[in-house]
Amino acid sequence: MCKILIVEDESSIRSFLKVSLKSNKFDVIEAEDGLKGLELARIEKPQIAVLDVMMPNMDGFQLCKKLREEFPDIGIIMLTARGQDIDKISGLESGADDYVVKPFNPAELILRVKAILRRMESNAKEVDANIIESYPFKIDNYSQKAYKNDEILDLTPKEYLLIKLLMENPGKAFSREELLNLVWGWNFFGESKIVDVNIRRLRTKIEETASRPEFIETVWGTGYRWNEREV
Template sequence: MENKVLIVEDEESIRGFLKINFRKNDFIVIEAGSGEEGVDKARQERPSVVLLDVMLPGMDGFQVCEVLRKEFPDMGIIMLTARGQDIDRIKGLEFGADDYVLKPFNTTELILRAKSLLRRLGGNKANDRAETVNSGAFRIDVYSQRVFKDGTEIMLTPKEYLLLKLFLENQNKAFTRDELLDKIWGYDFIGDTKIVDVNIRRLRSKIEDKNSAAMYIETVWGTGYRWRKEQ
C-alpha cells in the first residue's frame, strides 16, 4: 500500500510543518486548506490516510469525515481535535473516524499513528489471499477485507472490520477495553477508552438485527466485550 497522506488543515503553518515531517518519513503528501478542497483532493488522489482538522472553513471536519467515510470505506481517517473538547472526539468517531489526536499534538506520535493505521489497512494480503473467516451468518474475505452477513455485504470502516475479525477469531473470549486498544489501535493509546465503546456501538448498528437486543457482541460488565458463539 502506498504511503499517501492527505492533510486537511486551514492553518498553513501547521500544514507546512506536518508536510515536512511526513515527507521525512517517506510519505507522499497532499494538502488541502478547506473542507471542500479536502473532499476534492481525496477523490482525485485516493490517499491511504487523511489527517482531518475539525475546525475548517466551509465544510467542517465532521462533514468531510461523513462524506469520505461513505465514499471510501477503506480510507483511514484521523481527526485532529482541540484538547478538552471531549464531545468533538466522540462526534468524530460517530461520523466514522478511525482515530483522533489532540491539539497541540506530538508530531512523532501522529506519524506513528498514521503508520499503525496503514499497517492495519494493508495487512499481509499476500499470505491471506485464500483465507476466509466464517461464523454463522457472517463471512469475512480476509484478502479483500470484505464482510458479508447472509450473503449481503456490510460496509465497515477499517477499525470496525478489525474488531469484527478479532471477535470472530476469538469467539466467547472476553476482551477488556485496554486489550482491544492494544490489538486494534496497536500502540500505547493516549486518551480514554471511549474510542472502543464508540466503535463497538457503530459496529453493532451495522451487524445486529434492528429492534433487537445485542445478539452477537455482548457487553461483559466491568470488563469489556465478547462475541457470543452460536450454538
C-alpha cells in the same frame, strides 16, 4: 509509497504536518478546507486522511462522513482541540479511525499513521485469504458464494464444494473416490456416480458449452481436474 491527505485551514499547522510526514517518506497532498479536501481525495485517492475539525465550507466531521461513504477503506485521523472530548466522540462516530489532540508531537502522529496502515494491511490480507480466484471465476469463502465474471452462480452446497476444491488445486487430477470422500464425506454410503452427476450439473452452470468443458476437464480413467485459464 503511502499517500496522505492533510486538510487543515491553518497554513502553519499544515506546513508542519507536511514536513513531518515527508521526512518519514510519505507522499503528502494538502487542502485548506473541507470542500477542496474532498475534491482532492476524489482525484488522488489517498490511503490516509488527516483532518482538522474546525474548517470553512465543510468541517472535519462532515468531510469524514463523506470520505467514509466514498472510500470505505481509507484511514482517517482527526485533529481535535485539547479538552474537547465531544470532538473525539463526534469524530469516531463520523467514521474516524483515530484522533490526535492539538498541540501534538509529530512523532505521535507518525506512530498513529503507521498503526492504521498496519491494521489496513492486516485487513487486506484477511480479505485476500477468503478469496480464491481463477479467471473468470471467484470464490468467496467468507460468504460461501461463487461468481463468474462477477455474477453470482446459483450452486447447490455440493456444487459449491466441488468447484471450491477444484479451484483450490488447479491442475490436480482428483479421482471420483477422492471427490466423494472430500465433498460428501467418508461416511457417505452411495455410488461414486453421484460425483459424475454433480459435475455434469456444475458444468451446465459454469461452462459456455457443457459438452465441451474448458474448466472442469475429464481425466479419463481417473476423474476430474481444474484447468486454470491464463488471462
